Amino acid sequence: CVIKKIHERTALSKALDHLLTLLEKKDPQNFFAWPVTDAIAPGYSKIISKPMDFSTMRQKVEDNEYGTLKDFSEDFQLMCENAMKYNHTDTVYFKASKKLLQAGQKILQSDKLGWLLQIAP
Numbered sequence: 001c002v003i004k005k006i007h008e009r010t011a012l013s014k015a016l017d018h019l020l021t022l023l024e025k026k027d028p029q030n031f032f033a034w035p036v037t038d039a040i041a042p043g044y045s046k047i048i049s050k051p052m053d054f055s056t057m058r059q060k061v062e063d064n065e066y067g068t069l070k071d072f073s074e075d076f077q078l079m080c081e082n083a084m085k086y087n088h089t090d091t092v093y094f095k096a097s098k099k100l101l102q103a104g105q106k107i108l109q110s111d112k113l114g115w116l117l118q119i120a121p
């Protein structure tokens with residue numbers, strides 16, 4: 001029913017908001033906080049077709065655009081993979097994205113999230 005759906009969604013968005021906060025803590029330099037601009041990264045918009053960053057993920061959480069944890073995790077993975085595609089391996093951004101992806105996957109795949117999958121199968 002609609003009420004239950006809305007309740008589940010708000011429970012999901014609260015859980016995703018909490019996960020987002022945990023993931024953001026793994027990016028202390030805030031490299032992933034905001035969209036990458038062509039001004040700071042020449043040619044970025046030509047190389048990266050689907051940009052993603054934490055501020056965009058947070059907006060999507062607030063707009064209830066994530067139906068499942070999988071959708072949320074896919075945007076996190078996309079964000080890290082974009083950085084590994086655009087930046088050369090010897091850059092701080094490539095290295096930070098590799099580390100962030102590993103730390104983030106541990107958080108998103110931990111078995112403690114089982115309860116979350118109850119409300120967002």
Ligand SMILES: CC(=O)c1cc(-c2ccccn2)c2ncccn12
Pocket residue numbers: 030031032036040041082083086087093
């Ligand atoms: C995430 C990423 O690819 C990125 C973040 C940044 C960034 C993020 C915040 C402040 C300064 N630079 C960046 N600069 C040049 C090339 C790539 N980047």
